[in-house]
Amino acid sequence: LIKFGKAVAADANAVPEEVWAALKSRYDDTLLVNLVAFAGIMVATCLFTNAVRVDLDPELEGYRKR
Numbered sequence: 001l002i003k004f005g006k007a008v009a010a011d012a013n014a015v016p017e018e019v020w021a022a023l024k025s026r027y028d029d030t031l032l033v034n035l036v037a038f039a040g041i042m043v044a045t046c047l048f049t050n051a052v053r054v055d056l057d058p059e060l061e062g063y064r065k066r
Contacts, residue, residue: 001023001035003016003019003022004019004023004035004039005039007019008039008043009043012039012040012043023035
């Protein structure tokens with residue numbers, strides 16, 4: 001899941017086949033659809049919060065890219 005998240009964040013159009021294969025071996029199609037939908041929602045949320053310059057929650061500060 002972490003590799004999938006990182007791949008989507010880097011380029012949602014280029015998730016490596018080995019990442020998909022690992023996900024497909026563990027999860028059914030319904031869960032994969034939900035996973036992709038959730039990833040899309042998170043990308044959209046990040047885009048929106050960056051555009052309107054929402055402050056990062058203090059407890060998330062450690063995850064900020066430097």
